[in-house]
Amino acid sequence: MAFESLAGRLQETMKKIRGKGKVSEADVKQMAREVRLALLEADVNFKVVKSFVSRIQERAVGQEVLKSLTPGQQVIKVVQEELANLMGGDQTKLNFALKPPTVILFVGLQGAGKTTSAAKLANFIRKANNKKPMMIAADVYRPAAIKQLQTLGGQLNIPVFTLGDKVSPVEIVRQGIEQAKAEHNDLILIDTAGRLHVDDVLMDELEQIKAVSHPDEIFLVVDAMTGQDAVNVASSFNDRLDLTGVIMTKLDGDTRGGAALSIRSVTGTPIKFVGMGEKMDAIEPFHPDRMASRILGMGDVLSLIEKA
Amino acid sequence: SKTRQSFSEKVNNLVKRYRKVDEDFFEELEDILIESDVGVTTVMDLVEKLKDEARTRNIKDSDKLKDVIVEVLSDFLTKSKDETKLNLNPDGLTVILMVGVNGAGKTTTAGKLANRLRNEGKSVLLAAADTFRAGAIDQLQVWGDRAGIDVIKHQEGSDPASVVFDALKAAKSRHADVLLCDTAGRLQNKVNLMKELEKIKRVINRECPGAPQEVLLVLDATTGQNALNQAKLFRQASDVTGIVLTKLDGTAKGGIVLAVRHELDIPVKLVGLGEKINDLQVFDADAFVYGLFSE
Numbered sequence A: 001m002a003f004e005s006l007a008g009r010l011q012e013t014m015k016k017i018r019g020k021g022k023v024s025e026a027d028v029k030q031m032a033r034e035v036r037l038a039l040l041e042a043d044v045n046f047k048v049v050k051s052f053v054s055r056i057q058e059r060a061v062g063q064e065v066l067k068s069l070t071p072g073q074q075v076i077k078v079v080q081e082e083l084a085n086l087m088g089g090d091q092t093k094l095n096f097a098l099k100p101p102t103v104i105l106f107v108g109l110q111g112a113g114k115t116t117s118a119a120k121l122a123n124f125i126r127k128a129n130n131k132k133p134m135m136i137a138a139d140v141y142r143p144a145a146i147k148q149l150q151t152l153g154g155q156l157n158i159p160v161f162t163l164g165d166k167v168s169p170v171e172i173v174r175q176g177i178e179q180a181k182a183e184h185n186d187l188i189l190i191d192t193a194g195r196l197h198v199d200d201v202l203m204d205e206l207e208q209i210k211a212v213s214h215p216d217e218i219f220l221v222v223d224a225m226t227g228q229d230a231v232n233v234a235s236s237f238n239d240r241l242d243l244t245g246v247i248m249t250k251l252d253g254d255t256r257g258g259a260a261l262s263i264r265s266v267t268g269t270p271i272k273f274v275g276m277g278e279k280m281d282a283i284e285p286f287h288p289d290r291m292a293s294r295i296l297g298m299g300d301v302l303s304l305i306e307k308a
Numbered sequence B: 001s002k003t004r005q006s007f008s009e010k011v012n013n014l015v016k017r018y019r020k021v022d023e024d025f026f027e028e029l030e031d032i033l034i035e036s037d038v039g040v041t042t043v044m045d046l047v048e049k050l051k052d053e054a055r056t057r058n059i060k061d062s063d064k065l066k067d068v069i070v071e072v073l074s075d076f077l078t079k080s081k082d083e084t085k086l087n088l089n090p091d092g093l094t095v096i097l098m099v100g101v102n103g104a105g106k107t108t109t110a111g112k113l114a115n116r117l118r119n120e121g122k123s124v125l126l127a128a129a130d131t132f133r134a135g136a137i138d139q140l141q142v143w144g145d146r147a148g149i150d151v152i153k154h155q156e157g158s159d160p161a162s163v164v165f166d167a168l169k170a171a172k173s174r175h176a177d178v179l180l181c182d183t184a185g186r187l188q189n190k191v192n193l194m195k196e197l198e199k200i201k202r203v204i205n206r207e208c209p210g211a212p213q214e215v216l217l218v219l220d221a222t223t224g225q226n227a228l229n230q231a232k233l234f235r236q237a238s239d240v241t242g243i244v245l246t247k248l249d250g251t252a253k254g255g256i257v258l259a260v261r262h263e264l265d266i267p268v269k270l271v272g273l274g275e276k277i278n279d280l281q282v283f284d285a286d287a288f289v290y291g292l293f294s295e
Ligand SMILES: Nc1nc2c(ncn2[C@@H]2O[C@H](COP(=O)(O)OP(=O)(O)OP(=O)(O)O)[C@@H](O)[C@H]2O)c(=O)[nH]1
Pocket: A108, A109, A110, A111, A112, A113, A114, A115, A116, A117, A139, A142, A145, A192, A193, A194, A195, A221, A249, A250, A251, A252, A253, A274, A275, A276, A277, A278, A282, B102, B103, B133, B185, B187
């Protein structure tokens, strides 16, 4: 599973320092080097890694550690706190409109998992919050994108609004929302075409879609296997659209998933859901704090510190 | 060539900021490469090699190291001139199998490549062996229509190996030159799905000895270090013969192919540069290396 090998790497490093009764600057340096490697191999953005490593280094040779009785464990605590910081705190809840319908817009690069995630989330919220969803097919570019959404809608028994692929996405969204209101759908999910964050024309289109649909959530859908470019992508989409959350997909793979850490730390946008497979029920709310603990195997380490 | 020159310009830039070949210089070079997803291990190997070269050739001026950088990077990427060439059967049917993780660009690349081969005068068929993903068959059909190429297909949900079996039969009876098989996206750690791929390959090999001539692993250029695992496990399951690096029209550099080439010895053959039918090019190592250093 994703994150696991990052977890393994960091735990190995932490083991070496855990029992130390005295921590020298050289120890910290060595640890910092290993942490840096582990994070880079997990695709955490190199700038994020730089500042992360210098923060833990600074704190680990500081007073709070040197003066403690268990410096080794104290160092681990520092790493854990900084990691939790990087991932963000508690799970963030979905924003629902005070006056229905609630509108959720899905955006992102090509092939990230927008269409699949839109259908999964429609199904998830329908069950969890007892809503009556409708999906809008606003991808008029990708071959058979509408068909894909219709097929998923059919499987889930969720209506899909389409005007074919000859009408502009902005117009489709405008009319789709009218229709949803008329039919008393209180949850609208808008699937958009994949696009590059540097494609001005298509990024403008998203701004227009946002303007006509007043979304309560704008989710950037990101492939968990994304490398160093994740921060550029997320920052660009965020600058244009003010994202409210991120959905990380394909976490059922064996990626180390460092993009999750970078995006949160660079844009401040929380990861709200993760995709765990191709099936329609493979979506879960994301708990950053739990994930940070899991990465360091902190369950036991923290309790060790508490005992000490 | 032009690309080489502009690449040199980029390296020149780096060189201008650091007159001397010192630790700072190498550190910045390391950052540039890491930022391009080359991967820490490969970057360290590369930089070690550069440091060695600098030492043995007694290079102190960063200016003089420039050409060595180009040399070493290109060496990492290409072993021979011909390796980007597709292996096409000169007499008889060539089968090309597209494999890769979800959303990488298999179907799109199959469409583009079919069109390209057709334009070269070959008779081409497409097989819709992704029977799983919603809309996958229709998607390939649209590409078939665009290129004017027939698509062999079954119902959604049917057995992909039997689609391929039928497509092979059709290709033989029509005396087609090339059969291009699209397959469903699968993450490399899904054992069952990888077995399914093995089965597809076995069917091809049984019906058509010597085939598939090409198994193209489609890699998304935005992918980071996981691409190495992808290459390893897809090669295990299907003897990958080459890589198609897609979505290079974005800002991602796709540097991980350096590691894939270096550690696994799989060459990049084609690159995807957009969503249009002609946005497919033969891989050009120089242009690629230039791309690593562009803003
Ligand atoms: N294993 C796995 N596959 C996923 C997940 N989410 C999406 N996929 C697959 O990823 C591929 C791309 O998903 P889509 O939903 O079509 O992606 P998209 O962002 O809508 O793509 P475009 O519309 O072309 O930009 C499909 O094969 C999906 O089945 C996930 O969480 N796990």
